[in-house]
Amino acid sequence: MIEQNITISHETLAIWFVFSGDKMLIPKENSHLLKCRWQNLAFAHAYKQQIVKIGSYKELPCLLVDMGNETIDEEDLALVGLRSVLNECSDTFFGIAARSWQVALFIRTHRFCGQCGSKMQQVDWEMAMQCMRCSHRCYPRISPCIIVAIRNKDKILLAQGKSQQSRNMYSIIAGFVESGETLEQAVHREVFEEVGIKVKNLKYFASQPWPFPHALMMGYLADFDSCDIQVDGKEILRAGWFDISELPNIPPKLSIAGQLIEQTITEIQQSSC
Ligand SMILES: [Zn+2]
Missing domain, CATH: 3.90.79.10 (Nucleoside Triphosphate Pyrophosphohydrolase)
Structure with missing residues (x-):
């Protein structure tokens, strides 16, 4: 399930879903799994407060880091479109990647309230964005x-x-x-x-x-x-x-x-x- 109150340390081992623009970050070698400890993702450390747990895969947590439009230039990593992931991975992995992308997109596009224009905040008990001024709440669009x-x-x-x-x-x-x-x-x-x-x-x-x-x-x-x-x-x-x-x-x-x-x-x- 999607969680937001998660504790991340340097040692946190996870499968990371890192998005930049509309692309996902994957290792250049071997597989689509970006499996490593948080300390190895130094380029993403500014986004620590925004990490969202999307689910689990192979008994490891799957954590979303959305870097918005910030570009990533890492020697061992490549940015790929989700469609290319679709053709080369398992159903389950694609399902999690798909969910990560939809949550990232949801948060990106709901920073302000559609009703009163105030800033919205993520609530911490479910995946939703809420306006603290007028209480308007939005859920990921389906x-x-x-x-x-x-x-x-x-x-x-x-x-x-x-x-x-x-x-x-x-x-x-x-x-x-x-x-x-x-x-x-x-x-x-x-x-x-x-x-x-x-x-x-x-x-x-x-x-x-x-x-x-x-x-x-x-x-x-x-x-x-x-x-x-x-x-x-x-x-x-x-x-x-x-x-x-x-x-x-x-x-x-x-x-x-x-x-x-x-x-x-x-x-x-x-x-x-
Ligand atoms: Zn509002």
Whole structure:
């Protein structure tokens, strides 16, 4: 659990999640784990009062140090984007890294009260920022998003968004849930807006926190119902029904998009047996 009243000494051995700008600090050699004692992180010592415990990994505390926009230039360490960590580490480690980044971002963006403009302070019994003047309290932002794999007999719908064009990646349909909407309504609306088709037989699959920057992806499987594909041209540039034996470049299985695609492939294979 997230804790803020923690005692740090020179000897404190931990796995450190140090952020500078939108990058995470990792060792240049071996692994993504920045595992060391606090005394070895001299460049971060000015941030000692702001350390937050995010969780534990391999029986060691995971501690967040957010250095804001301060740049770090250490010979043995490198700054990398969270996405590159995603491709090369375990689920659990990525989960903690993701949580650290979201907490860092939350504290950075809630220094002042949205209601009266006064300075906000971290409360020490839960992860929240509170205005000491008007008592307005904020919690880390979580934005619900739906993501859906759509099956049409033995094919799956894959689409390419603007951001995926440079990597020539295809994925499934996803989008933010709007105020007042159920998850299922969001699925129907997003699919129709982005690719112009109707879906049916929605089945909840699983969820995944997605720290780019603070989404909670809620995954669904669905069947095609009606209408021809018509991309919106804004968010989605191209889309089509793909045969599972001729899939384009798709997201890794660590992401829920990758898992939903895999599940759809499995279901298609089982039904053709
Ligand atoms: Zn206030």
